Amino acid sequence: MPVAELPQDLIGCSGLYNSPDPLVRRLRLVDHAGAPVTNIQRAFDETDLIILYAGSAQGSNNLTELHRNLTRVMIKDKAVTVIYVSTDVDAKIALTVAAQQPWYRMIFEDDSDFAPLTKGEPEVIEIARGEDFVPAMEIETGAEVVTYGEEEDPQDYARPLSRAGVSITMQAYSTPSIAVYNLKTHEFVARNVRPVYFQADKIAANLIAWRKGDALGVGFKDLMERLKWPLIALLIAVLYHAYVSIKGEEANFLPKLLDQISWRSRELMGHAL
Structure with a gap:
């Protein structure tokens, strides 16, 4: 992995990227109260599964059951962390979805280029800490490659992924879209996971499967149903x-x-x- 140049604003702030995991070290997050996560390793010390939820304010009123189920699993299982990835281009609108939830959420000031996901020009131009966030286009074209499945040197700075960059990595071409990441194996174990997988009568078995590395997502049975x-x-x-x-x-x-x-x-x- 080529080592990126450390921005001046991050000198002395290695806690933002001091994880050996290739995904976690590239995330810039705030907690449920809106406070920035400054020590990523400590924040995810007890986590073994990350649920990445790409969503938007549009249509979120119809997803109350999904939101309730995601919150329930995070509260009941301390080794599961939910991260909300907003695909909105308005920070105030984006906050309406996750403001009352205990989830982490990706910071908004990343100049996310949502052109591959939505029509129109991106409107976010503010950049946090002077960092050069990886846009979706670089992920799609292979200009920026993140090697999953292995650890990285936590001392080396890596360019953070924008919300759009994470959305493309999740293969989230519509919302809602959910991916499950196994922090122990450093790999995505499921993408495009149906909301029904998080219902109370199913989630326990699914968590066991994801921890084992079983790729539960859109399988043959799901395709046949659709x-x-x-x-x-x-x-x-x-x-x-x-x-x-x-x-x-x-x-x-x-x-x-x-x-x-x-x-x-x-x-x-x-x-x-």
């Missing part, structure tokens, strides 16, 4: 095509049926007028 109705429609279309092929074109009743429906609709509209 594609259930399109697959049923496809099956009906295939059966209908086979039926017409066997019985002949005179059995192709669908065009006639659609024509009758269209005619009847026009007739009803004419009566209504």
